[in-house]
Structure formats: structure tokens, C-alpha cells
Amino acid sequence: MQSNGARxxxxxxxxxxxxxxxxxxxxxxxxxxxxxxxxVASTPAETTADTAGGGSGGDQRESVENPNPKPKPTDDxxxxxxxxxxxxxxxxxxxYEVGDEVRFAVESDxxxxxxxxxxxxxxxxxxxxxxxxxxxxxxxxxxxxELHESAVxxxxxTVNP
Amino acid sequence: MIGGRSQRVLRSTLPAAVAVLVTAAAxxxxxxxxxxxxxxxxxxxxxxxxxxxxxxxxxxxxVSFVGLLLGWQRPHFENAPSRPAxxxxxxxxxxxxxxxxCGLIGVALTALVVYAGLEGTAAPDRNFAVxxxxxxxxxxxxxxxxxxxxxxxxxxxxxxxxxFVSAAFTRLAGQRAPTPLAYPEWLGRWPAVVGLxxxxxxxxxxxxxxxxxxxxxxxAVAIATLVYSAFTxxxxxxxxxxxxxxxxxxxxxxFGMFASLSPLAVEDGALxxxxxxxxxxxxxxxxxGSLALVLVSIGGTTxxxxxxxxxxxxxRSLFQRLQDGGLDPVAxxxxxxxxxLVLSLLVVAAIFWAGIQGMRIxxxxxxxxxxxxxxxxAFIPIALAYLVAHYFSYVVYLEQAQFSFLLSNPLGAPGTDxxxxxxxxxDYGVVGGGLIQWVQFFSIVIGHVIALALGHDRALAIWGNTxxxxxxxxxxxxxxxxxxxxxxxxLSQANA
Numbered sequence: 279m280q281s282n283g284a285r286x287x288x289x290x291x292x293x294x295x296x297x298x299x300x301x302x303x304x305x306x307x308x309x310x311x312x313x314x315x316x317x318v319a320s321t322p323a324e325t326t327a328d329t330a331g332g333g334s335g336g337d338q339r340e341s342v343e344n345p346n347p348k349p350k351p352t353d354d355x356x357x358x359x360x361x362x363x364x365x366x367x368x369x370x371x372x373x374y375e376v377g378d379e380v381r382f383a384v385e386s387d388x389x390x391x392x393x394x395x396x397x398x399x400x401x402x403x404x405x406x407x408x409x410x411x412x413x414x415x416x417x418x419x420x421x422x423x424e425l426h427e428s429a430v431x432x433x434x435x436t437v438n439p
Numbered sequence: 440m441i442g443g444r445s446q447r448v449l450r451s452t453l454p455a456a457v458a459v460l461v462t463a464a465a466x467x468x469x470x471x472x473x474x475x476x477x478x479x480x481x482x483x484x485x486x487x488x489x490x491x492x493x494x495x496x497x498x499x500x501x502v503s504f505v506g507l508l509l510g511w512q513r514p515h516f517e518n519a520p521s522r523p524a525x526x527x528x529x530x531x532x533x534x535x536x537x538x539x540x541c542g543l544i545g546v547a548l549t550a551l552v553v554y555a556g557l558e559g560t561a562a563p564d565r566n567f568a569v570x571x572x573x574x575x576x577x578x579x580x581x582x583x584x585x586x587x588x589x590x591x592x593x594x595x596x597x598x599x600x601x602x603f604v605s606a607a608f609t610r611l612a613g614q615r616a617p618t619p620l621a622y623p624e625w626l627g628r629w630p631a632v633v634g635l636x637x638x639x640x641x642x643x644x645x646x647x648x649x650x651x652x653x654x655x656x657x658x659a660v661a662i663a664t665l666v667y668s669a670f671t672x673x674x675x676x677x678x679x680x681x682x683x684x685x686x687x688x689x690x691x692x693x694f695g696m697f698a699s700l701s702p703l704a705v706e707d708g709a710l711x712x713x714x715x716x717x718x719x720x721x722x723x724x725x726x727x728g729s730l731a732l733v734l735v736s737i738g739g740t741t742x743x744x745x746x747x748x749x750x751x752x753x754x755r756s757l758f759q760r761l762q763d764g765g766l767d768p769v770a771x772x773x774x775x776x777x778x779x780l781v782l783s784l785l786v787v788a789a790i791f792w793a794g795i796q797g798m799r800i801x802x803x804x805x806x807x808x809x810x811x812x813x814x815x816x817a818f819i820p821i822a823l824a825y826l827v828a829h830y831f832s833y834v835v836y837l838e839q840a841q842f843s844f845l846l847s848n849p850l851g852a853p854g855t856d857x858x859x860x861x862x863x864x865x866d867y868g869v870v871g872g873g874l875i876q877w878v879q880f881f882s883i884v885i886g887h888v889i890a891l892a893l894g895h896d897r898a899l900a901i902w903g904n905t906x907x908x909x910x911x912x913x914x915x916x917x918x919x920x921x922x923x924x925x926x927x928x929x930l931s932q933a934n935a
Contacts, residue, residue, distance in 0.1 A: 419483060
């Protein structure tokens with residue numbers, strides 16, 4: 279009786295600990311999302327020119343995880359800068375709603391091809407120019423944007439329903 | 440990990456699990472790096488809204504208490520009667536000609552997998568072998584089994600070959616093929632458990648992407664098929680074809696587990712209709728390893744879901760540490776994933792045993808091992824719910840590939856177009872993200888409500904009175920809440 283009761287209590291306690299662990303974990307993460315996340319994307323900030331300098335990644339003017347992104351004004355373009363075969367500032371996060379227009383540009387110091395998965399859009403990129411991508415966000419889901427030759431991930435396109 | 444040792448397992452795994460989860464939370468704050476995803480499809484599901492898992496757990500609690508305790512006084516599924524299906528249907532389906540044809544189809548598909556895997560393109564998404572084995576066979580057969588019963592038995596290529604060889608032996612030698620060894624009772628379904636872990640390892644660990652790995656290589660699928668076939672034929676030669684199929688053969692056991700939920704069964708060579716879910720307890724029976732098979736299925740899906748969300752950073756940090764320790768990236772990635780696959784299996788087993796220990800308050804005379812066996816069947820619907828929730832969209836996308844370009848061009852060779860569908864692709868718009876999320880949510884909730892119903896039914900059969908049954912099921916409820924929250928939580932964190 280004793281040992282069984284104790285055992286059962288132990289089991290219950292263990293379950294409670296696990297459940298609480300999960301709840302705590304969720305909370306921590308929510309807190310983390312807004313504040314402590316490192317800059318992972320180039321933000322829709324600089325309008326032109328100086329993006330080639332490579333400073334786009336660190337500039338966190340507007341949260342990319344903005345739950346309700348407005349359709350972006352035409353001259354406010356997210357630019358992904360590829361240098362040495364890697365995206366500067368890490369993998370860019372592109373967030374849209376179905377019905378928005380997806381717009382971003384890619385600059386690269388070497389000739390490559392960019393492939394937007396799912397949407398199957400491919401365009402050549404190269405040094406000395408910014409290649410612009412513009413297409414309607416009509417498929418929801420999460421899609422990779424890759425350099426075709428090297429299969430390096432440069433952006434993650436999220437389209438919310 | 441059975442009986443008395445469960446205590447020790449419990450004590451050592453739970454804190455470890457909590458530690459892992461907390462580490463995972465902390466490490467979510469580390470920068471994200473470019474870990475690639477599954478390579479067969481181009482779309483990842485959107486994370487499930489977080490508030491849904493609270494609702495999910497609430498629904499499970501309310502429905503189970505109100506529905507089960509008030510209106511459920513005697514067992515409904517236990518020993519439910521079955522009745523024969525129409526004779527013509529039985530005769531049309533269960534005859535030697537159909538049996539042989541199905542066997543031949545199974546053998547032909549297996550041969551195609553090996554041939555395409557060895558001779559076809561190395562790109563996993565363009566080669567018949569990978570999608571067929573991991574999706575059409577590995578997941579599609581589960582759907583078929585749940586609705587139509589143990590269909591795999593007819594298509595089982597290893598059984599077909601084994602039967603053909605024994606028939607040939609009997610004709611040539613004038614006597615039945617001897618079985619040198621008697622299948623030991625204690626071994627039960629354990630070979631199938633090991634086989635399922637191997638299958639999960641191949642899919643989820645070996646088939647990783649990143650660092651030059653392109654996912655599950657067609658060649659690896661072909662070689663695994665050959666190795667598994669050689670092993671199966673050897674075991675069949677030692678223990679007998681039917682005996683091995685009924686106990687040790689991984690896929691017969693794995694699909695048979697889901698077939699036990701179906702309303703169709705074959706008994707004494709005749710097709711019978713039965714109440715859905717009613718054969719689940721019979722499937723578990725007293726066969727060793729049944730519970731382990733159920734839990735491995737749940738644990739495997741848990742790991743796959745966690746890989747892309749909850750455990751992503753933990754795996755990455757272990758990978759980093761292993762790589763810093765001098766391992767090459769591919770080996771480090773595989774070891775890190777293996778560690779967390781095993782850990783996921785242990786966590787699921789630990790939760791189950793915690794619940795069983797709780798139940799022992801009601802029935803102290805029943806050992807934990809006995810109770811585990813008593814309630815194992817109730818977790819089959821959960822295994823199914825997890826699979827549906829995690830792989831619904833995956834199957835919908837990849838079956839388009841299977842029946843279009845992979846059918847017309849199984850080797851992925853330029854210029855081949857058998858049925859004129861080689862140029863079609865996957866339409867990712869065929870099911871919307873909203874529908875996918877509803878399927879995920881409801882499969883988890885419904886799966887757990889069914890699990891509670893089966894548990895309650897079993898408790899009534901064991902204890903005979905509603906009061907003791909209800910007490911024992913309080914613990915079941917705790918487990919169900921945990922598993923439903925876990926399932927929905929994993930979905931809310933995947934790709935988040």
C-alpha cells in the first residue's frame with residue numbers, strides 16, 4: 279500500500295514536472311520571439327545603393343515576425359545580399375499573407391541562379407545588379423529560397439493563409 | 440525496461456527529458472543556421488496556432504468525462520461479435536488466383552524499388568524508390584490497413600517468395616520444408632520492434648539533408664531493401680514462412696497493428712465484418728513486444744515532429760559539440776539525430792510507464808507489465824493520430840508525385856515517359872494550409888478520445904464495476920492529456 283501510493287505519487291509528480299516543463303518552455307519561447315531573437319533577416323529598410331556595403335543584416339528596424347505585415351510600399355524593398363556564396367546576416371525570413379505580392383531583391387558577388395521552391399521561380403543573379411523578384415503569394419506554406427548551383431538556403435518564404 | 444526496472448528507467452529518463460526540453464528552450468535563442476529540411480517536397484506546413492493545444496486538451500477532458508463515465512456501464516468493444524461478409528465477396532477476394540496476383544505485384548514493386556534505387560537517378564525526389572518506400576508503402580499502407588484490414592498480408596513480397604519456395608520444395612522433395620528452429624514465445628514481436636526502429640533510423644536519421652547529404656539516397660533504400668530481404672528470408676527458412684510473418688516480420692506486424700482497428704478481418708479463410716477497434720485487444724493478446732511496437736511508432740513520429748521544432752536547437756548544439764570534438768559533419772549530424780531519436784522513444788515509454796504506475800493504485804495485484812499489456816491497444820489510435828497529423832499534407836503532395844512523374848519515369852532518366860505524365864509536378868495548392876491545420880488538430884483530438892474509449896472499455900472488462908474502472912482511467916486521462924498536448928505542441932513548434 280505504502281510503496282504503491284508513493285510510487286503513484288512519484289509518477290504523478292513526474293508528469294506534473296513534464297507538463298510544467300512544457301508550459302514554461304512555451305512561455306520562454308514566446309518571450310524570446312519578440313525580444314532576444316538575433317537578427318536573421320535583412321529588413322525592408324534601406325531603399326537603394328548602400329546595401330552593397332553589406333550592412334543590411336544587422337539593421338533590425340522592424341520586426342520580421344510582425345504578425346500582420348502590410349503589403350510593402352513599392353520602393354521599400356527587402357534585399358538579400360549574397361557574398362562568398364552565403365547570405366549576409368543569415369537566412370532571411372520573408373513573411374506574407376495569401377493575396378499579398380511577394381517582393382524582394384537579391385544581390386550577389388558571383389553569378390548564380392535563385393530558385394524559389396514551391397512557386398518554381400528561377401532567376402539569374404550576378405555582380406553589379408540587384409535582381410528583383412515579384413510574384414503573387416497565392417500558395418500558403420513555408421518555402422525555401424535557394425541558390426540553385428550550391429543549394430545554399432538564402433531565405434525562407436512563409437505565406438500565411 | 441519492463442516491470443521492476445521501469446522505476447529506474449523512469450527516474451533516469453524523466454529528469455533527462457525535462458533537462459533536454461529546457462535546454463531546447465534556451466537554445467532557441469541561438470542564431471538559426473541553414474539546416475535543410477526534408478528533400479522530397481518543397482513546401483513545409485505552417486505551425487499550428489499555439490492556443491489550439493490548450494483547446495485540444497480541454498476537449499479531450501470534457502468529452503471523455505462526460506461521454507464515457509455517464510453512459511458507459513459495460514464493455515462495448517471487448518469481445519464484440521463479428522459476422523461473415525457476403526459469400527461472393529469473400530470468394531472473390533480470398534482465392535488462390537487473387538492471392539498469387541497480389542503476391543506477384545508485391546514482388547514486382549520490390550524489384551522495381553531495388554532496380555530504380557541502384558540504377559536510377561541519385562536525386563531522391565526523382566527516383567521511384569524513395570517516395571515509394573517511405574511514403575506510398577510506409578505511410579499509405581497504414582491508411583489502407585486501417586480501412587480495409589490486413590491487406591499487406593496478400594501483397595507481402597517476402598511471404599509470397601517464401602510460400603513459393605516452400606511449395607516448390609514440397610513438390611520437388613516430396614515432403615514439407617523443415618523448420619529447423621521453433622520460434623521462441625518470449626521473442627514475440629521484438630524482431631519487428633527492432634525492424635521498425637531500423638526503418639525510422641533509415642528515414643529520419645540516415646535520410647537527413649545538409650552538409651552534402653541530399654536526403655535519403657535511392658541507393659541506400661535499395662541496399663536496405665536487399666539487406667532486409669536477405670534477413671527476412673533467412674528467418675523464414677529457420678522459423679517457417681507463416682510463423683515469421685505472424686511474429687517477426689516488421690511490416691506485417693506494423694501494418695497488422697493498424698489493421699486491428701479496421702472493420703474487416705479474415706478468419707479461417709473467410710472475410711468477416713466486425714466492430715471497428717474491437718480487435719485491438721486481441722492483437723496485443725499476450726504477445727511480447729506488442730506494447731513496444733505501439734510506443735516506438737508514437738516515439739518515432741514524436742521525434743520527426745520535434746526535429747523541425749522543439750528539438751531543432753538541441754540537436755544542433757549536440758551536433759556542434761560533436762563536430763568540435765573532431766567528427767566530420769555528416770557523422771556528427773547522424774549521431775546527434777540518433778541520440779535524440781532514442782531519447783524520444785525513451786520519453787514516450789517513460790510517460791506510458793508513469794501512467795501505468797498510477798493505475799496500480801486501483802489494482803495492486805496486477806503487475807506493471809500486466810497493466811502495460813492490458814492497455815497497450817488503447818495507444819494504437821494515438822500512434823495513428825500522430826501519423827495523420829504529421830504526415831497528412833506530406834502524403835497528399837507525394838502521392839501526386841508517385842502517380843504522375845514517378846510512375847511515368849521511375850528511374851528519373853531523361854526522356855522516359857511511360858504514361859505521359861513525366862512532366863507534371865506537385866500542386867501544393869491542392870490542400871490549403873487551413874484544411875491541413877484542421878486535419879492536424881482533429882486527428883489528435885479524435886485519436887485521444889478514441890484511445891480513452893478503448894481504455895475505459897478495457898477497464899470495465901477488467902474490474903467489472905464503473906467505480907474502479909473510472910479510477911484507473913483517471914491515470915489514462917492524465918496520459919492522454921499529456922500525449923494530446925505533446926502532439927499539438929510539436930505541431931505548433933514545427934517550422935515556427
